[in-house]
Amino acid sequence: MFRHKNIFLLISVIFLFSACMGSGTGVKTSQSSENSRPGWTTAPPRHAGYIFGVGSVETYGNTRTAIQRAHESARVDLLSQLRVTVSGDMQTSVRAEGDESRFTSIQKIVQQQTSSRVEEIEMTGMEITETWVNPSETEVWALARMNRAKTESELIFALEDIEDKLLQRGTGSGTTLSRIRHIFPSLKELEERRHLIHQLNFLSAGQKISERKNSRQVDALQTEIQDLLASLTIRLEPENDDAIQMKGILAQTLTSMGFNIHDQNPDLLISLSITMTPVQRNQLHHVVSQARGQVKNPQGRILYALQESGRSSSSDAAIASNKAVEDMARKLADILAAGLFQNI
Structure with missing residues (x-):
């Protein structure tokens, strides 16, 4: 939990x-x-x-x-x-x-994506x-x-308006993907609500918020949205040898960021093709990596594409290769986290 x-x-x-x-x-x-x-x-x-x-x-x-x-x-x-x-x-x-x-990293990345959409x-x-x-x-x-009283009154009015929208929208029905699409506007509104509550707490009006019925209902809704986001499952589908080599560490990286990686009944499929080219120059070992991928729904429809490149170097060939795998896994995980909840 x-x-x-x-x-x-x-x-x-x-x-x-x-x-x-x-x-x-x-x-x-x-x-x-x-x-x-x-x-x-x-x-x-x-x-x-x-x-x-x-x-x-x-x-x-x-x-x-x-x-x-x-x-x-x-x-x-x-x-x-x-x-x-x-x-x-x-x-x-x-x-x-x-x-x-x-x-976790995914929280920070997606929070930035959401916060950038929240009007100041x-x-x-x-x-x-x-x-x-x-x-x-x-x-x-x-x-x-x-004017303290006027400020408090207007902030509470804005808070009530947002909470009404959240409760009317709920969490929807259907598949996990369709429900996440349905609640995506709620992510922005929950962020706006959090800012309003912070301001009201500054005005020592926090008790008035917690005593409201709608506030308690939205808190419960927020927990339901938490569970919904946490239930999203992903299956990785490597398409070449280098991608197969990277599958384990990419799955580990995504899991540490909060994603559910499962092969059975996934909500999303991620196909990956990765090319890692070793180059030796001036007694240094370099690995140039290129990755391309597609995020699909269970029916195979492409939702969006992934593309990333990287370069790792070391005096030891094995270390350079391991660094390339780790760096590419981290980059792909970051891209996935940044775009996933906007593109599905």
């Missing part, structure tokens, strides 16, 4: 706010004498229901870029009040909550309200503001 949970491709740790904060609206930029320095640069405003952040940077001769950096600094300062750990270079990260344990979710309500440049243009200050 642990491996089944490990195959779930979407539970990741850190994707948060430094890259996805909007610049806000109604920004007021001013440049005036030192005597008229805004009070908020030394004492942030206090207003019921709002959170403020102040940021300042040196211009180093480039005021325009400095303004952008000051805005980011103000956002980070605001977020630092919402249980965020801020590093010296203003990159933000979450203090890990719960068991954010190990991830802004922290609703966060805005830069004022920017101040000192008279000598050596410093820029910025003030960020967020």
